[in-house]
Amino acid sequence: MATQTATPTANITQRDLTVEQKLQKLRDLYADAPELGKAALKNGLSMLTKELAAPSAAETAGRIGARQGKVSELTVFLPFVPGGAKRLRGFLQLLEGNFRAADAVGTVHDMRFVFVDNDTKLLFATAYDGDFDPYIADFAAKIPNAMDLWLCNFEGYPGMRNPSAAADWIAAHQIAAEAWYVNSPKLTAAETRKLERVGTAVDELLDKIGG
Amino acid sequence: MATQALTPTKEGNDQSVEAKIQQFRDLFADAPEIGKKALENALSVLKSQASDLPPAVESAGRVGARLGKISELTIIVPLAPGGARRLRGFLRLLRGNLSQGANKVGTLHTMRFVFFDNDTRLLFATAFDGDWDTYIDDFVAKIPDYLDIIDSAWDGWPGIRHPGAKDYLAKHQITAEGWYVAYPDLTVAEILRLQRVGKAVDEFLDKVSA
Numbered sequence: 001m002a003t004q005t006a007t008p009t010a011n012i013t014q015r016d017l018t019v020e021q022k023l024q025k026l027r028d029l030y031a032d033a034p035e036l037g038k039a040a041l042k043n044g045l046s047m048l049t050k051e052l053a054a055p056s057a058a059e060t061a062g063r064i065g066a067r068q069g070k071v072s073e074l075t076v077f078l079p080f081v082p083g084g085a086k087r088l089r090g091f092l093q094l095l096e097g098n099f100r101a102a103d104a105v106g107t108v109h110d111m112r113f114v115f116v117d118n119d120t121k122l123l124f125a126t127a128y129d130g131d132f133d134p135y136i137a138d139f140a141a142k143i144p145n146a147m148d149l150w151l152c153n154f155e156g157y158p159g160m161r162n163p164s165a166a167a168d169w170i171a172a173h174q175i176a177a178e179a180w181y182v183n184s185p186k187l188t189a190a191e192t193r194k195l196e197r198v199g200t201a202v203d204e205l206l207d208k209i210g211g
Numbered sequence: 212m213a214t215q216a217l218t219p220t221k222e223g224n225d226q227s228v229e230a231k232i233q234q235f236r237d238l239f240a241d242a243p244e245i246g247k248k249a250l251e252n253a254l255s256v257l258k259s260q261a262s263d264l265p266p267a268v269e270s271a272g273r274v275g276a277r278l279g280k281i282s283e284l285t286i287i288v289p290l291a292p293g294g295a296r297r298l299r300g301f302l303r304l305l306r307g308n309l310s311q312g313a314n315k316v317g318t319l320h321t322m323r324f325v326f327f328d329n330d331t332r333l334l335f336a337t338a339f340d341g342d343w344d345t346y347i348d349d350f351v352a353k354i355p356d357y358l359d360i361i362d363s364a365w366d367g368w369p370g371i372r373h374p375g376a377k378d379y380l381a382k383h384q385i386t387a388e389g390w391y392v393a394y395p396d397l398t399v400a401e402i403l404r405l406q407r408v409g410k411a412v413d414e415f416l417d418k419v420s421a
Binding site: 192 | 363
């Protein structure tokens, strides 16, 4: 969370730098890098000039998290209660990829559940549409059960029937990404799915005309 | 597991659904109260969906999970001394402009860099198209220097041109136990194409209605 508050200040300073100054800053930064890092910087500088000159593309997802265009990231490390890792792993296996609850919310692009540090913590990382607080509120409103089913396995989870406490709990475990890239930042998950249907319809239309 | 859902007879299906519900119940027998209650509320939904499951998650090859055409890569690495300061400085100078490198690879949906444990570790997570080996080969072929600027902050990183680079990556990657994608059939290239199709359709409809 500390990085979140520090970022805007850093960006203001860096906005005022010219590309040349930024390149110099990079060289300074990599002065004590391993040889391969120094060599890479030297070879890669020409590729970086464009990006260094570009206006800032980093935005925030509100309370916490990075956003690019319409798409935000949420990254949390959650501590398991005793037996929680075993239960969640069993639960995910029984689900066999059935995440229809996420389909129902409609603002999720992707999500991953990764067991880390000898099953003491879960890394949960997702890409979603919009800002943090409305996103969590949406889950609390639409799929409180599904949320409780997996989050009950973690220390201190207050339950989705207590949406504001649940949002605070998630935010407390979240770490904002220092950098976040989205290939198609203008598309929400719903818009991408709609385009998929448009694409199918156009193909069928063209088939009919051609056939 | 997936074959259970394909059991041909209705009777067999009902049986396997019942067995499955029982497995859920057993699993949550010693769960916190919130979890037990949530399971009771969710059972009817789980039951109705048990015989109509979405496509199964597969392997992305050497390591990682794949759903449809989209895979996940989740790497946690220890940072070298000074590595966090260098990499954060580099990323901040870019101010979120990572497209020069990422677009060149062309198969990257999303990518995040997260510093944690007091800057001693880095999480690097991406969603990408296809198989692990091809994806890494693409990085090596298309943006080797860009990658080394980033990865030189990682402890023990041998360099992308080093024969041990792939082993290093695979060793630090942890395959997700759960992986969901809202549009598993759409590659990056396909989404870019569909955006053009969508625009063309809109223009066409505008003309027709004008």
